[in-house]
Amino acid sequence: MTKSYEEIPLTPISDTPSTINLTGYWRVMRPVVDKSKCKKCTICWKFCPDGVIKLVDGEPVIDLQYCKGCGVCSFECPAKCIIMVKEGDL
Amino acid sequence: MREVMTGNYASAYGAKLARAEVIAAYPITPQTSIVEKLADFVTTGELKAQFIPVESEHSAMAACIAAETAGARTYTATSSHGLTLMHEVLIWASGARLPIVMTNVSRAMAPPWSVWVDHMDSIAQRDTGWLQFFCQSNQEVLDTIIMAYKVCESSGIMLPAMVIMDAFIQSHTSEPVDLPDQELVDSFLPPYSPDLKIEVGKPMGFGSLVKPDQYMEFRYKAMLGMKAARDRVLRVEREFKSIFGREHGGLLERYECDDADVVLVAAGSVAATAKDVVDSMRAKGHRVGLARIRSFRPFPHDEIRALAGKVEGMAVLDRSYTFGAAGAMFTEARASAYSVQKRPVMKNYIAGLGGRDITPRILERIFEDIQVVSRRGAEDEVEWVDVAGLQRRWR
Ligand code: SF4
Numbered sequence: 252m253t254k255s256y257e258e259i260p261l262t263p264i265s266d267t268p269s270t271i272n273l274t275g276y277w278r279v280m281r282p283v284v285d286k287s288k289c290k291k292c293t294i295c296w297k298f299c300p301d302g303v304i305k306l307v308d309g310e311p312v313i314d315l316q317y318c319k320g321c322g323v324c325s326f327e328c329p330a331k332c333i334i335m336v337k338e339g340d341l
Numbered sequence: 342m343r344e345v346m347t348g349n350y351a352s353a354y355g356a357k358l359a360r361a362e363v364i365a366a367y368p369i370t371p372q373t374s375i376v377e378k379l380a381d382f383v384t385t386g387e388l389k390a391q392f393i394p395v396e397s398e399h400s401a402m403a404a405c406i407a408a409e410t411a412g413a414r415t416y417t418a419t420s421s422h423g424l425t426l427m428h429e430v431l432i433w434a435s436g437a438r439l440p441i442v443m444t445n446v447s448r449a450m451a452p453p454w455s456v457w458v459d460h461m462d463s464i465a466q467r468d469t470g471w472l473q474f475f476c477q478s479n480q481e482v483l484d485t486i487i488m489a490y491k492v493c494e495s496s497g498i499m500l501p502a503m504v505i506m507d508a509f510i511q512s513h514t515s516e517p518v519d520l521p522d523q524e525l526v527d528s529f530l531p532p533y534s535p536d537l538k539i540e541v542g543k544p545m546g547f548g549s550l551v552k553p554d555q556y557m558e559f560r561y562k563a564m565l566g567m568k569a570a571r572d573r574v575l576r577v578e579r580e581f582k583s584i585f586g587r588e589h590g591g592l593l594e595r596y597e598c599d600d601a602d603v604v605l606v607a608a609g610s611v612a613a614t615a616k617d618v619v620d621s622m623r624a625k626g627h628r629v630g631l632a633r634i635r636s637f638r639p640f641p642h643d644e645i646r647a648l649a650g651k652v653e654g655m656a657v658l659d660r661s662y663t664f665g666a667a668g669a670m671f672t673e674a675r676a677s678a679y680s681v682q683k684r685p686v687m688k689n690y691i692a693g694l695g696g697r698d699i700t701p702r703i704l705e706r707i708f709e710d711i712q713v714v715s716r717r718g719a720e721d722e723v724e725w726v727d728v729a730g731l732q733r734r735w736r
């Protein structure tokens with residue numbers, strides 16, 4: 252709803268953190284990790300542009316609330332243990 | 342206390358007296374001694390401020406934007422290519438409604454490479470949403486910086502301001518300057534306290550994305566701020582005068598305009614020369630006057646309109662040129678005069694680019710020319726003055 256110029260502040264201000272924006276909804280392809288092949292090299296963790304990979308005992312755990320499914324982790328993984336699967340096919 | 346000082350030092354003293362809390366600047370000729378002097382003030386403890394040496398003018402403005410968003414009074418100074426490098430963030434500062442005050446030592450743009458006076462750098466920032474004040478004397482530079490904070494920080498304005506002086510003619514020329522008492526300045530200019538600011542532990546995003554359904558309302562509000570600045574400039578100057586005993590002419594300073602047949606409209610240091618020429622021509626019986634554009638943004642539309650209704654000829658001198666059109670001061674002044682029923686003949690004189698001297702003789706010729714064209718009409722609406730290869734009459 253468009254607000255009157257009298258109701259808005261001088262410049263747009265947001266007081267909510269951007270974490271409310273669950274970017275995982277944008278995802279078409281989902282990264283799936285085959286932990287049996289993982290070498291714990293941390294490359295996927297370093298490369299994820301969204302910083303949504305956590306390392307638990309050296310292995311990647313992906314926060315799917317925010318993972319956009321870009322596939323960078325899958326492309327970079329030297330052990331080829333992250334495959335991208337279409338969301339609907341799961 | 343009266344001291345002899347350059348325009349650059351007057352600028353630095355202005356920022357100091359206004360108690361700027363964060364100064365972020367990058368040195369550039371001919372602005373450098375402003376920044377040097379302020380760095381001295383901070384080092385010796387004379388001024389309690391955070392001095393941030395940055396790697397470029399773009400960063401200088403970005404640092405001022407961040408500090409101002411956190412509620413600090415900020416100051417910076419630049420010139421020419423430094424100012425134009427800032428262009429993107431200048432627009433951010435006004436859109437974020439941050440009353441930053443900056444000195445611009447107006448200098449020609451390259452190529453041809455030049456370090457001398459020319460207003461192209463300032464005029465190129467016309468649409469950034471900054472208030473723009475052109476100064477004539479070093480005293481005016483100091484006073485305008487102090488007044489600019491007071492104008493801009495009021496809740497109805499909240500826009501940044503550029504205080505402009507001419508390269509070398511002001512920046513490096515010494516004049517007597519009255520340094521007002523700090524206590525008086527403090528009583529005139531209270532500390533900056535914006536309604537909204539970023540605070541530790543209370544994260545907020547300023548200048549967030551808005552969709553097409555809400556963008557125009559924000560721009561409309563900025564327009565209202567700039568419009569309100571007209572009146573605010575006049576009121577602040579009246580208050581300044583009551584405390585410090587000085588004034589500089591509001592938005593448009595009028596010198597001997599009341600009974601003038603023809604007037605010259607100009608901005609910057611050339612106005613001082615023009616006042617002398619007005620005096621000498623009046624001594625010979627010519628009814629000439631000078632109208633000095635002190636505030637280019639907001640533009641003195643009402644004042645120009647009122648003047649245009651009274652005179653037969655209006656010469657507008659521009660120390661820059663808008664390629665494909667005319668001088669910017671001229672196009673604006675002519676637009677202001679359009680609604681006047683009995684319009685004067687108007688002519689644009691492009692002069693003094695890249696530091697070329699605008700001598701009393703040239704100004705006299707301009708007055709004589711506008712006297713003639715005010716009776717006969719102007720053949721050329723825009724004339725370049727004192728260009729080798731063109732008419733010799735200017736020399
Ligand atoms: S698909 Fe992209 S966003 Fe998701 S975890 Fe891999 S690198 Fe990060």
Ligand code: SF4
Nearest residue numbers: 289290292293295328
């Ligand atoms: S890049 Fe591949 S092998 Fe390396 S930690 Fe990530 S998933 Fe494991």
